[in-house]
Amino acid sequence: xxxxxxxxxxxxxxxxxxxxxxxxxxxxxxxxxxxxxxxxxxxxxxxxxxxxxxxxxxxxxxxxxxxxxxxxxxxxxxxxxxxxxxxxxxxxxxxxxxxxxxxxxxxxxxxxxxxxxxxxxxxxxx
Numbered sequence: 001x002x003x004x005x006x007x008x009x010x011x012x013x014x015x016x017x018x019x020x021x022x023x024x025x026x027x028x029x030x031x032x033x034x035x036x037x038x039x040x041x042x043x044x045x046x047x048x049x050x051x052x053x054x055x056x057x058x059x060x061x062x063x064x065x066x067x068x069x070x071x072x073x074x075x076x077x078x079x080x081x082x083x084x085x086x087x088x089x090x091x092x093x094x095x096x097x098x099x100x101x102x103x104x105x106x107x108x109x110x111x112x113x114x115x116x117x118x119x120x121x122x123x124x125x126x
Contacts (some may be wrong), residue, residue, distance in 0.1 A: 004122035005095040007084035012042060012068045015079040019063050023083065023091050030083040032060060032075060032107070039087045047099045048086040049092035053083050069107035073105030103113055 003066075003108060007029060013022060015032060023098040029049045033042035050056035086092045097114035098121045100103070114121055 001123055002094070002118040004124045005086065005091045005098070006126065007086070008081050008126045009084050012082050013082040015057070015061070015074060015081040017058070020054060020061075021059055023054045023057045023081065024053065024085070025052050026085055027051045027087050027092065028053050028083045028085045028102060029092050029099070030056070030080060030081060030098070031105070032070060032074065033080045033082070034078060035078040044098075044099075044103045044105050045073055045079075047096055047103070047105045047112070048097045049086070049112075051089075056111060057081055065113045066108060067107060069109075090115035095123045097121055098123035 003049040013019060027050065030053055031044050032046040034045050035042055048056065059065065059073055077102055086095060093113065093115040094117060100108055100112050
């Protein structure tokens with residue numbers, strides 16, 4: 001049995017190009033979320049993983065972002081970015097897949113592949 005990947009999420013960061021300084025150049029998993037109107041709650045729109053969270057966060061904000069759902073969402077709505085530091089690549093891939101399976105992030109265009117260690121990788125969120 002595969003050991004669960006434990007994610008310790010950061011607080012929700014405002015997702016704007018001028019606020020990226022607090023996102024580290026480290027490996028991890030992340031979510032882009034949209035603030036719900038008249039609420040303090042967020043909708044999970046996209047899940048991803050990267051070896052450099054800072055660079056990937058900046059990429060998603062660029063006009064060259066290839067994912068049109070994500071590009072339009074960050075341009076039109078109040079969005080947030082949160083992350084969990086995860087070094088092992090297999091753990092990042094499994095966490096990305098498990099979160100997608102659980103929340104079906106609307107801007108992910110397909111199910112992430114995972115590492116192949118388990119067909120249903122376990123993940124624990126804190």
